[in-house]
Amino acid sequence: MSLTLPETGFVVLVDKPYGWTSFQVVNKTRWLLKKLTGIKKIKVGHAGTLDPLATGLMVLCVGKMTKQISLLTADEKEYQATGCFGRWSPSFDLEKRTIETHPTPNFNAKQFENCIEKFRGKQLQKAPIFSAKKIDGKRAYLSARAGEKVEIKANEIEIFYLNADASKWPNVNLHIHCSKGTYIRSLVNDLGACYGTNAVLTALRRTRSGNYKLSEAVKISELKAHLASKLTQG
Known part of the structure; x- marks a missing residue:
């Protein structure tokens, strides 16, 4: 059976590596989701950018969860x-x-x-x-x-x-x-x-x-498996 996005969408917590732009993290996530699901258009956004030389927690929103980005961006x-x-x-x-x-x-x-x-x-x-x-x-x-x-x-x-x-x-x-x-x-x-x-x-x-912690985030090398675990059987 194929994998597909949950109706409600979901949040992904990523530990951004040094040298990566926030756009690259979003793009990598979108590319992996397309590969896993076969869906051509998938909405992915982030709730707060990090400079390329910074590392740490990035909160990504997928699917319908992108509607919550403005709310999550306002978090401390x-x-x-x-x-x-x-x-x-x-x-x-x-x-x-x-x-x-x-x-x-x-x-x-x-x-x-x-x-x-x-x-x-x-x-x-x-x-x-x-x-x-x-x-x-x-x-x-x-x-x-x-x-x-x-x-x-x-x-x-x-x-x-x-x-x-x-x-x-x-x-x-x-x-x-x-x-x-x-x-x-x-x-x-x-x-x-x-x-x-x-x-x-x-x-x-x-x-x-906000309520999301770096200890809950996954590394880029773990991202594909983590995304697959959040998808549903189509």
Whole structure:
């Protein structure tokens, strides 16, 4: 008997690998579903993008569950991140090859905690110019790559929890629980400015999105078998 999509659709939790775009994860899932079912047109979408250099939880919606994407996208997120202080890039992460080194002050625990405290709670934040944020219908990174001036308005976000481990200074590990629309690259960059230097995001992993946890996600190598288990006998 052939496999087919359940009438209600379903959610797939994927652990996005380093270097993959969110589109590639969606495309891979759609391709596997087409191969498993023989259905030519299958709706697949995600509830929150991850940058290519980030890893971790992606919530994918299949079939009629794609109608819930806007609701799921609004969920709070949790991340584990690492920032390197004293370094900078125009993308605020390692995507851009040119990394400029700036003076790194000695670590002062009280001064650093004061900076961390400033970024807890509601605040206005600007997205990086090298981001997928739309400005007048155009992705910001397209304008930035073309050398055009990019003006990004600040949006209100909320950071519910922010904890830092600076035991390996100038590399700082961060645990972040935040609202939809928070750019961790911008947070790290802004923390660097607060501390009187620069900072660049060197690692990012999403560990939770709403009620979905990374521990429940499957790796790309496990995706085909996982999808097959969610399909029904036609």
